[in-house]
Each structure stands twice: as C-alpha cells, then as structure tokens.
Amino acid sequence: MSRRFLGPLLGLLLVSANAGAAPAALPAPEATSDGWPVADPARLGWDTAKLEEIAARIAARDLKGVTSVLVADHGRLVYEHYFNGGARDTLNDMRSATKTLTAVLVGAAIDRGRIPDVSARVYPYFRDLAPLRNADPRKDAFTLEDLLTMSSLWECDDENPFSSGNEERMYVTEHWLRFALELPIKGFAPWMAKPADSPYGRAFSYCTAASFVAGAVVERATRQPLDAFAAQVLEKPLGIARSQWSRSPDGVAMGGGGARYSSRDIARIGAMLADGGRWQGKPVISQRWVEAMLTPRAQARDDADYGYQIWRFRYAQDGREQAVWAMSGNGGNYVFVLPERGLVAVVTSRAYNQRDSHPQSQALFRELILAAAPAAAQVPAPR
Structure with a gap:
C-alpha cells in the first residue's frame, strides 16, 4: 500500500x-x-x-x-x-489575534487615564505628521471606537484586493502610519450597506491598518512602545515572561498582527477575558472595559458580530x-x-x-x- x-x-x-x-x-x-x-x-x-x-x-x-x-x-x-x-515553549505567531491584545491595551490606557475614552479623536495624536494627503473634514471625527469596531470611513478592506487600504499594500510602504492616515474616504457601492442601514449603526470592513493605528494611538498616549506597555500592564500581572511583537519599518509596534506567545500564555489572556478582567482573582484590566469589548458593536457577517477587535x-x-x-x-x-x-x-x-x-x-x-x-x-x- x-x-x-x-x-x-x-x-x-x-x-x-x-x-x-x-x-x-x-x-x-x-x-x-x-x-x-x-x-x-x-x-x-x-x-x-x-x-x-x-x-x-x-x-x-x-x-x-x-x-x-x-x-x-x-x-x-x-x-x-x-x-x-x-x-510548550513555542512562541506561536498569532497573526490577527494580536488585534484583540491591542484592544485590551487601549482599555489599559483608558483605565490609567492616558486616553480619555473610546470617543477620543484619532487624528490629533498625529499632528506631527501633517500635512497629510487626502485631507477631509470627516476624518477629524474619526474616533478610537471607529477603529476598534472596524467601521471607520477609510477606504480599507483587507478582503478586497483592489482596496486602497488592503494590508498587503501597507506592508510594502516605508511609513505605515502615513499610509493609513492618508487613506481616502470610501464610497458606498449600491451593494454595500451604509452605516445607517447596518445593524448597530456601523458598516463593518475588516481593516488591519485601523488596528495598527489604534496601537499607535496607545504608543502616543502612553509615550512608550506598545510591546513595552503590554509587558507592564498585561504580561507581568499575568505572569507572562516571553513574547515577541513585530514592528513597522518606521519602528511602530504592530498592533494589527504578528505578536508571538506560547499557548499557555495566550490562554492566560483568554482566561482573563473570561473572568471579567481578572487573573486568579486579581484584577488586570477593568471589568467595565472587558464588558465593553465583549459587547456586539458591528455585524461582521451573517453569522458573526464584532466587539472591540x-x-x-x-x-x-x-x-x-x-x-x-x-x-x-x-x-x-x-x-x-x-x-x-x-x-x-x-x-x-x-x-x-x-x-x-x-x-x-x-x-x-x-x-x-x-x-x-x-x-x-x-x-x-x-x-
């Protein structure tokens, strides 16, 4: 045989x-x-x-x-x-599961008063990058919540190879932040649901660039690299000693993918979410934030909703x-x-x-x- x-x-x-x-x-x-x-x-x-x-x-x-x-x-x-x-000691490339970690870190920054709340406007954190192409007054209203729910008005769709913001286009540029912030405002084709016609009032479009920018906001707000903030507020309280985070060519930690954790350690993060932000009875992230993350905010597909990342x-x-x-x-x-x-x-x-x-x-x-x-x-x- x-x-x-x-x-x-x-x-x-x-x-x-x-x-x-x-x-x-x-x-x-x-x-x-x-x-x-x-x-x-x-x-x-x-x-x-x-x-x-x-x-x-x-x-x-x-x-x-x-x-x-x-x-x-x-x-x-x-x-x-x-x-x-x-x-057991393998550091697994968790790819886009990293996005959830970024949402946790947004919550940690809010818990510590570094970010006011999810209604914080995105573009003011990056005034030093002005002028930006494709300026549009509607971008001034972009909030962290828009990024965390994959519902911003950027023309960005990783599932569409023709999209201006498809993640593969970002990866071959030198300045990922500028790439994302300069994305044009999207139009809604006749077959696309507009926010007002969508469940939860948000039109979902999977966009890794948005997760990357959300992580960059945390970096700007906390004045430290995203992975260093993660080590301080998440990994140390959970007893995680080893991890690896990717970075963009211009040195910004990649909040949209590529973080590496052992299976036991990534399970700790899941257990913390399951227990309302606690690990073995001790608070790590506020219960209020975990509950906010685990609340449907947008309809991603017919069979799936989306919370905060x-x-x-x-x-x-x-x-x-x-x-x-x-x-x-x-x-x-x-x-x-x-x-x-x-x-x-x-x-x-x-x-x-x-x-x-x-x-x-x-x-x-x-x-x-x-x-x-x-x-x-x-x-x-x-x-």
Missing part, C-alpha cells in the same frame, strides 16, 4: 477502534511552576472520549497544520496537547444558538472565550493563507471541545 494512504488509514482505524472501546482515562495536563492550576477533565464532567478525538483526527490528517490545543475550565487547564512540531460567532449547540467570543488570526490561530461557562480554548495552527484554516479551527472547537464541555463546572473554581 502507498505510504501516502497509510497514515490516514491508521488514523481512521484508531478512531474506529476508540469508538467501540470504553473511554480511556485522559490525564490532567502537567502541573508546572507557571501558575496554571490543572484539573482532571473527567472529574469536572468533560466527555473525555470526545476530547480524545482531537489527537485522533489530527493523526488522521482530518485536521491539518494544528500545533497545539489547550482547554481551560474556570481557570484550570483540563487539556493540553502539542502536535506537528509544536511545543474581537469576533462573536454564533454556533448551533444543543438545539439553540451559542454565542462564542474569539481572538482570531490567519492560519487558524484562535482563542475561544465563553465567559458564562468559564470556558477558554486555544488552537494554534500553521495553516497560513489556507482557505480552510479558519473553518477547520472553528469546527475543532465546536464539534470536539464545545460538544465535550459539561453544562457547568462540577468543582468550584479556584480563587
């Missing part, structure tokens, strides 16, 4: 064998000195046979490119496995619709957050620029993690 078919066949045989066997005990993740409590998933009511399918389907190559899957239940790791060269997917689960918040990045990199169930799941993947990478990670979460989760924690969460 061809080797090309041997691996998938063995994986399928493994799945079939497991289907008829009694569920094997799934051990709790390894307890280390990094501060993550761990728990036996079976004791918390998890369907461990369903969790075991994750490794089987990755071995069968039904799920491709996945490098890690972690699950936390009310602040305790209950599942942690690495695949395809992934490891974070997606809200709607899945059918147990005969009803289940809303799930998610940090999302190219390649299928995700941090899923379900606050009312205390559930956080991390999926890292290197399936970059593959059309199926996002549906694959979402299916993994929906069909294998969410389906395996108990209705509620069976053991009180640690405090």
